[in-house]
Amino acid sequence: MPAFNDPTKLTAPEPVPFIDLVAQHQTIKGEVRAAVDQVFETQHFVLGEEVDQLEAEIADYCDARFAIGCASGTDALVLSLMGLGIGPGDDVITSPFTFFATAGAIHRVGARPKFVDIDPVTYNLDPQQVEDAIDENTKAIMPVHIFGQCADMETLWRLSVRNNIPLIEDACQAIGAEYRGRRAGVLGTVGCFSFFPTKNLGGAGDGGMITTDDAELATRLKRLRVHGDVGGYNHVEVGFNSRLDALQAAILRVKLRHLEDWSEGRRQNARRYSELLRGLNLLSSIDPPVTAADQRHVFNQYTLRIRGGMRDSVMEYMRGEGVGCAVYYPIPLHMQKCFDYLGYSPEDFPESNRAADEVLSLPIFSELTDEQLVRVATVLSEAASSVTALKFTTGGVAARRAA
Ligand SMILES: *Cc1c(COP(=O)(O)O)cnc(C)c1O
DSSP: OOGGGOGGGTSOOOOBOSOOHHHHHHHHHHHHHHHHHHHHHHTOOBSSHHHHHHHHHHHHHHTOSEEEEESOHHHHHHHHHHHTTOOTTOEEEEOSSSOTHHHHHHHHTTOEEEEOOBOTTTOSBOHHHHHHHOOTTEEEEEOBOGGGOOOOHHHHHHHHHHHTOOBEEEOTTOTTOEETTEETTSSSSEEEEEOOTTSSSOOSSOOEEEEESOHHHHHHHHHHTBTTBOSTTOBSSOOOBOOOBHHHHHHHHHHHTTHHHHHHHHHHHHHHHHHHHHHTTOTTTEEOOOOOTTEEOOOSSEEEEEOTTOHHHHHHHHHHTTBOOBOSOSSOGGGOGGGGGGOOOGGGOHHHHHHHHHEEEEOOOTTOOHHHHHHHHHHHHHHHHHHHHHTTTSOHHHHHHHO
8 A cells, every 4th residue: 555545654653662661560560569468468668578588589590599688789789898898998990881889889888999991892891901900909899790791700700719809790780691601699709789670670669689609798798788786786887777678579579580581581672683783784883782602691781882973863863763762871980070089081991981982772671562673773774874874964064155
């Protein structure tokens, strides 16, 4: 049928949201409601049975000996650093290309974030630069499993063992990610998770979890989250309040049962995008995410690199067409005002700067339909050619003469 007779061609295509938590909630509404009601029946809202159960289930899921719930992913990082005795005078090596909390947590315990640059393919810490940066002040290495793919943990683990410094995984974006058949959370000394609503396992508010195989550290973390109390108002050290709510735990237990399906959905969507981008001949200017053969990437974000300085125009075009997309993260942490005191200059971490200028994340949530995936890829393709064409249809000396 000719386009002018086809009523579907007259209406604009449906927008594709960047993330749609409502769609996911619709599939588990009844289960969540029952879990919430159950907590209200008990009127037990902080820690308690639901949290104990969630801790046991997360420990089992990650194959860790211990899991300790806390108030957020940020607190999981702060508690881990405190539990390992890291504080003033200590340096912690980490990535400048991450969410702020990674370095913020290091600052919060009085230690110094020591940045090293990332690998341009995976956006994860470059282990060679970590090795070069280790000195007598280095008291921990904190890799971030950025976007849901683990850092090069075997190399980092060797550095950690050889130098006798702990390895803290910022696994906030990577629950369920695997590296050589082991899950994020058990690849270092301690693993930190976030249950912020947009993470792969998201609660109905803030929440976090720490995993470890170290019994002594687990005991210390459990008391640090309750002001250092070992019971009966006996405080053996000063901690703070970072408890996990029973309501969050109950909801997360429901969602944990679906996590594998959702992660597989994200992985399938990622494969489909990569196939579509190849089909649309976009690979000369756009690099899709690369998953190493020994990894299971869980795609908290599906992040492309758009070369040629056209990322911002591509993003603007896509948003104009109703396709959600976002930049994680536009400002590397060594460039943040609050870290001026660390004394870095902008050019210290060229790969982090380049990533900040070139990355773009597409919608990847598991409920996306194939129609939506095709629409996103098609609009991306249109955006890329329109931005390229723009160079020869606007501006130039002709425009200046006309003005
Ligand atoms: C989300 C996130 C955090 C912080 O988690 P919150 O629960 O928001 O405190 C830390 N690091 C990374 C890499 C994150 O993505």
